[in-house]
Amino acid sequence: MGEEQVQRFTVQSTRILGVIGLVIVAVFVLVGATGIDDSYEAPAYIVCGIVAMLLWVAVLRPSVAVEGDRLVLRNPLNTVRIPLAAIEQLVIRQWLVVSVGGRRYTNAGISRSRRQGMRDDRHTGDTGEELGALSYGGFAERRIQKLAEDARERLGVKPYSDEQEARAADVQRDWAWPEIAALCLLAVALVVTLLV
Structure with a gap:
């Protein structure tokens, strides 16, 4: 890039x-x-x-951003930078939860209610109409998941592989x-x- x-x-x-x-x-x-x-x-x-x-x-x-090839989670007292290709799982419910290399990172910058989550789960397509029907938390979840998938494809990293595990070691935390x-x-x- x-x-x-x-x-x-x-x-x-x-x-x-x-x-x-x-x-x-x-x-x-x-x-x-x-x-x-x-x-x-x-x-x-x-x-x-x-x-x-x-x-x-x-x-x-608290906020969530994607800067280049990293997911940036600004928490109350620290900032965590996660390589997009290292993300194994990401879900937004009451807060954002990201699984990377067997560890979980959370952020309260984005959330959605249980009702919004159940409604969003009914919309599985990626068309403009489907994405438009999602809550903001559902849209953000899909967008970050897509960016992580694109980063893995661009770098040739297979999900749950040793290479993805190695990229998980590059997670940075700044206080x-x-x-x-x-x-x-x-x-x-x-x-x-x-x-x-």
Whole structure:
């Protein structure tokens, strides 16, 4: 591939809820900082920071994308990069579950209800009409499965082969150190301000 292609799979309703939560926290801080309704004690501002960070890591940060030949799962405190050709199985139900080399990787960035899953399972074709009848989770599942199948074909990797197992060793996990550090610092700050 000459130019690395990126396909993102995002549920906008979840992101909207996360942004609304951050706006509520910001308004709460603004009201306290301006002294409109008496200013708050220091722990209240730190709790606002913790709530904002939790909204970020739990609601806004999780996402799923395909970047070039890798499936990228951005989880609350880490990012996992999986070679598409190494994917043995992928299913989206309450969250995304990917099986690679005997290990399972999950992500809450995409989901679908049990009812949506049962309805989607009735649509087995790949025509535009069939794909249009799927829920967003069903569409994302089919699309990622197709990209994984194409990657295996392009590289000549047979499913459940030794070569696919070898590619599974190339799974990368990177920790979200800024988020981890921010949560730790805020937790320590809260304890210190409560003890003082």
